[in-house]
Amino acid sequence: MRPVGSKYLLEEPLGRGATGTVWRSQVRDTGEIVAIKVLKEELANDADVVMRFLRERSVLLRLRHEHIVRVRDLVVEGDLLALVMDLVDGPDLYRYLRENGPFSPVATALLTAAVADALATSHADGVVHRDLKPANVLLATVTGADGSAQMHPMLTDFGIARLADSPGVTRTHEFVGTPAYIAPESARGRPQTSAVDIYGAGILLYELVTGHPPFRGESALEVLHQHLSEEPRRPSTVPEPLWTVIEHCLRKEPEERPSAQSLAHALRVVAAGIGVHSSAAAAEAALGVAALLAPDRSPATVPGATSFAGIGGDADPTQVLQNRGTYDPNSVTSVLPAGMNNGANADPTQVLPNGSGPAADRTRALPPLPDGAPQSPHPWESQLNAARNRAQQTEVQYLSPDQDPLRHRPRRQPPGPGAAPQSYAPQQQQPQAQPQQQPQRRSQRQPQQQAQPGYQQPQPQRYEPQRPPAPEPPPRREPRSRGANPMKIPGLGCLKGCMTMIIVLAIILVAAWYLGPLHSWYNSGRATWLSVSHWFGSIQNWVSSVGG
Numbered sequence: 001m002r003p004v005g006s007k008y009l010l011e012e013p014l015g016r017g018a019t020g021t022v023w024r025s026q027v028r029d030t031g032e033i034v035a036i037k038v039l040k041e042e043l044a045n046d047a048d049v050v051m052r053f054l055r056e057r058s059v060l061l062r063l064r065h066e067h068i069v070r071v072r073d074l075v076v077e078g079d080l081l082a083l084v085m086d087l088v089d090g091p092d093l094y095r096y097l098r099e100n101g102p103f104s105p106v107a108t109a110l111l112t113a114a115v116a117d118a119l120a121t122s123h124a125d126g127v128v129h130r131d132l133k134p135a136n137v138l139l140a141t142v143t144g145a146d147g148s149a150q151m152h153p154m155l156t157d158f159g160i161a162r163l164a165d166s167p168g169v170t171r172t173h174e175f176v177g178t179p180a181y182i183a184p185e186s187a188r189g190r191p192q193t194s195a196v197d198i199y200g201a202g203i204l205l206y207e208l209v210t211g212h213p214p215f216r217g218e219s220a221l222e223v224l225h226q227h228l229s230e231e232p233r234r235p236s237t238v239p240e241p242l243w244t245v246i247e248h249c250l251r252k253e254p255e256e257r258p259s260a261q262s263l264a265h266a267l268r269v270v271a272a273g274i275g276v277h278s279s280a281a282a283a284e285a286a287l288g289v290a291a292l293l294a295p296d297r298s299p300a301t302v303p304g305a306t307s308f309a310g311i312g313g314d315a316d317p318t319q320v321l322q323n324r325g326t327y328d329p330n331s332v333t334s335v336l337p338a339g340m341n342n343g344a345n346a347d348p349t350q351v352l353p354n355g356s357g358p359a360a361d362r363t364r365a366l367p368p369l370p371d372g373a374p375q376s377p378h379p380w381e382s383q384l385n386a387a388r389n390r391a392q393q394t395e396v397q398y399l400s401p402d403q404d405p406l407r408h409r410p411r412r413q414p415p416g417p418g419a420a421p422q423s424y425a426p427q428q429q430q431p432q433a434q435p436q437q438q439p440q441r442r443s444q445r446q447p448q449q450q451a452q453p454g455y456q457q458p459q460p461q462r463y464e465p466q467r468p469p470a471p472e473p474p475p476r477r478e479p480r481s482r483g484a485n486p487m488k489i490p491g492l493g494c495l496k497g498c499m500t501m502i503i504v505l506a507i508i509l510v511a512a513w514y515l516g517p518l519h520s521w522y523n524s525g526r527a528t529w530l531s532v533s534h535w536f537g538s539i540q541n542w543v544s545s546v547g548g
C-alpha cells in the first residue's frame, strides 16, 4: 500500500478518468475506507492548477448534499494532488447503462430529479459542475423503508472541471471536457453559467432513457457541430411529458433553460404522471409540465471559466475547426486540441482587463502589486510551500517498484458474486423506486464508518497560510580527498599494491646479497658444485675406458 500524505494509504485502483485515477484507500489511523482521486501528473505539475486546488479547497469541502459525494480532504504531497472522498459502493451510471441497458422513463425522471436536487444546492452556493455525464453519477445501494435495495445517485467530480480548467493545461494538454455532453455555449467558448449543467442534465435524461446520448458522430468535431446546430429528435419510446423536459434542457440558448430547482420539480411531476398506475390528474399535470420549466432568471456564473478553446464565437465552425483531436466515440471522455478559439469575440475569459502580466492572470485572487513593490511570493505560493513542506515530513515507507500501486495500470476489479448490477436490476423493472426515502447508504453501513461518529465533521484545516519554519541546514560534508585513481580504472589499485611489494622484495634481496653472508654462501656453493661435477666427469671417463 502506498502512502498519500501522512494520513492515507492507497489500496487498489477503482478506475481511471481523464483527470486522474480513483483509488480505494484507507485512513491510516482509523482504517476507514475512502476513495482518493489522484490527479494526473500533468495537472499536478501545473502551478496554476495547484493554486486553484488550494483556493477551491473550502468550496469543495463545504459542498454537502445527500446526492453529492462528499470531498473530505485535499492532499498536496510533492508533485501529487489528491482529493479524498467518501467511497461509493456501486457502479457509475455509464457502466450501469452499458451493463443493463436503458432505464424506464419513470426511473430516468426520478434519478435525474435527485441529480437536479444536488445541482440546485451547488448552484445556490455558486458552484457549477460543468462536467455532468453518466460517468460522474455513482449509484450507491441503499435500503428503503420496506427493506428493499434501492438506487441512490451520487454526483461526483464537483470542481474537477474547474481545477483542470487551467490556461496552462488547456494550452499544453488540450483538456476540453467531454464532447458528447458539452453545452453549445461552451463549444463556442462563450461565458458559462449554471445553464451548462442543465444542458448536461438534458443529455443525461436522453441517455438514461435511450441508452445513448442524442448527438453522436465519428469525430468530436461532428458531435460539437450537432450540439451547435442540430435539434434532438424525440425517440418513440420517450413519453411526451419527459420529452418536453428534455427539450427544454437542450435549448441551444442557455437563457431559455430552466433552473435546477424547476427541473427537479418538473421531473417529479412527470414521474408521477407517466407511470402505469398514475391518476388522471397526475397524467394531466405531467402533460402541462412545460409551465414548470420557465427560464432561469438568475443562473450562477462561472468566473473566468474556459472550458476549452472554443469554436471561435459566431464564426463558421467548419472554417475554424480541423479534425485534429483524439476522439473515441465509445469513450467517456475525449480531448480536443487547443487553438480552436480563433474568434476574437469568442474569448470567454475576459472577466479581467486584457493585457499581459498579472492583470491578465485570471487565476489571481488578489489585485496585482503596484510597480516597484517588493516581489514577495503570492500568498497562495506560501500556502503551497507550507503544504508541501508539511507533506514532505510524512513518514514514507519503502515500497519496491513492483509493489507500488501507482506504477500499475489501474483495472477495475471484476464484480464479485452478488455484486451491484444484479441488485440494481429490479430497480429498472420497478421504476417507482424513490431515491429520497431516508435510505441508509451501504457505504455508511461499513463497520469502520460506524466506528466514526465524528464522520460528518469537517476535517481540520491543513493548509494554514503561514510560512514554513526554515529547515535546518544539513551537516556540511568534508570534501573527499582525491585519490590517485581519479578516473577509477578498475584493478588499478590492486596492481599498485603488487608493484610496491615486488620493489620492496627486490630491495631486501639486494641488501641481503651485499651486506649479509648470502654472497659467500653462493661462492662456496658454486665451488662445491664445480668440484662435484668434475668428479662426476672423471668417473664417467673411467667407466667408459673400462667398458672399452
Ligand SMILES: Nc1ncnc2c1ncn2[C@@H]1O[C@H](COP(=O)(O)OP(=O)(O)OP(=O)(O)O)[C@@H](O)[C@H]1O
Residues within 6 Å of the ligand: 014, 015, 016, 017, 018, 019, 020, 021, 022, 035, 037, 069, 085, 086, 087, 088, 089, 090, 091, 092, 131, 135, 136, 138, 156, 157, 160, 332, 333
Ligand atoms: N467516490 C468514489 N467512490 C467509488 N468509486 C468512485 C468514486 N469516484 C470515482 N469512482 C470511480 O472511479 C472511476 C474513475 O472516476 P473518474 O471520476 O476519474 O472518471 P471519469 O468521470 O470518467 O473521469 P473524468 O471526470 O476525469 O473525465 C469511475 O469509474 C468511478 O466509478
